Amino acid sequence: MGVGIRAAGEGDRELVVRLLDEAFQDDPVSGWVFPEREYRRATHHRLMAAFTDIVLAEGRIDVTEDGTACALWLSMPAADGDGPADGGGSEHADDAVRLRESVDPANPRVEEIARLMADSHPADRAHEYLWMIGVAPAHQGEGLGGTLVQHVLDRCDREGLPAYLEASSERSTKLYERLGFTFADHTLDLPDGPRMWPMWREPVTGRGH
Template identity: 90%
Template structure:
C-alpha cells in the first residue's frame, strides 16, 4: 500500500513543529545545540518552529496523509543566478544576518544556534541549482516503516523529471544508509561541528530515463 502525501499549509504548522520536535529530541546535532536534556525538552521546539516558518514561507513541506511524518524542502538557485527562477544564490552577508536573527528569535543567549546555522550555510554547495532536503521528521512510534523514504522519493521523482540534483546533510551515520538507498552519495567531506558531532553532506544526481534500471 502506498503512502499518501500532501503539501502542508499554514494550518499544518503546529503538526510539523511537533513532529520535528519529537523526531529530533535525541538527534546528535540537537543535543549539541541544547546540551542539557531538560532545557532541550522545553526549548528545542522553538528552533523547529523557526525552521518550519522559513520553509513554509520560502519552500515546501510535505506531510503524510495520516500526519505522522514530514519533509522540509527548499529550492536552491545556483550562485550565478542560473537557478529555476533566475535568482542569484544567497549572499554571505545575508546568511550571517539570518544566523543572528535565528539565534535572537530562538534562544538569544545560546551562541550554538547561530553557529550551527552559519556552519550549514557555509558548507552548502552553491554552484548548481538543486533541491535541498533541510529536515525530515517521523513520529518516533512510526519510524522504520518507510515513511521517510516515501516522502523523500516523492520529491526525487520530480527532480528526475526536471533534471535537478538534490542535497542534504545527514546527522548520523545510520541515516546515511537510508539516503544511499535513495541514490545519494557521500560528498567526500564531513561537516565537523566544533567540540560536537559530525554531519555528512550528501548529493544526488538526477536519474534520467537512460540511467533507470
C-alpha cells in the same frame, strides 16, 4: 507502500513543529545545540518552529495524510556570478544572528549551526535541498521517510535537478544512499560535537516518469 502525501499549509504548522520536535529531540546535532536535556525539552521546539516558518514561506513541506511524517524542502538556485564577493556570507551571517535572537538569544550554538550549514552548502548548481525530515517516533522504521523523500526525487528526475542534504547521523546516511545520494567527500564537524554528512544526488534519467 501506499502512503498518501500532500503539501502542508499554514494550518499544518503546529503538526509539523510537533513532528520535528519529537523526531529530533535525541538527534546528535540537537543534543549539541541544546546539551542540557531538560532545557532541550523546553526549548528545542522553538528552533523547529523557526525552521518550519522559513520553509512554509520559502519552500515546500510534504506531510503524510495521516500526519505521521513530514519533509522540508527548499529549491536552491545556482549562485549568481554577479553577486557579492563573499558569496552571500554577510547575508548568511545576518540570518544566523536573527535565528539565534528569535530562538534562544543566549545560546551561540544556534547561530553557529546556521552559519556552518550555510557556509558548506553547494552553490554552483540549482538543486532541491532536503532541509529536514521528521517521522513520529512510534512510526520510525516503517519506510515513511524514504517514501516522502522519493516523492520529491521523482520530480527531480523528471526535471533533471540534483538534490542535497546533510545527514545528522551515520545511520541515516544508509537510507539516503539507498535513495541514490552519495557522500560529498567532506564531513561537517561541529566544534567539540558530532559530525554531519553532506550528501548529493544526481538526477536519474530515462526512468519513464
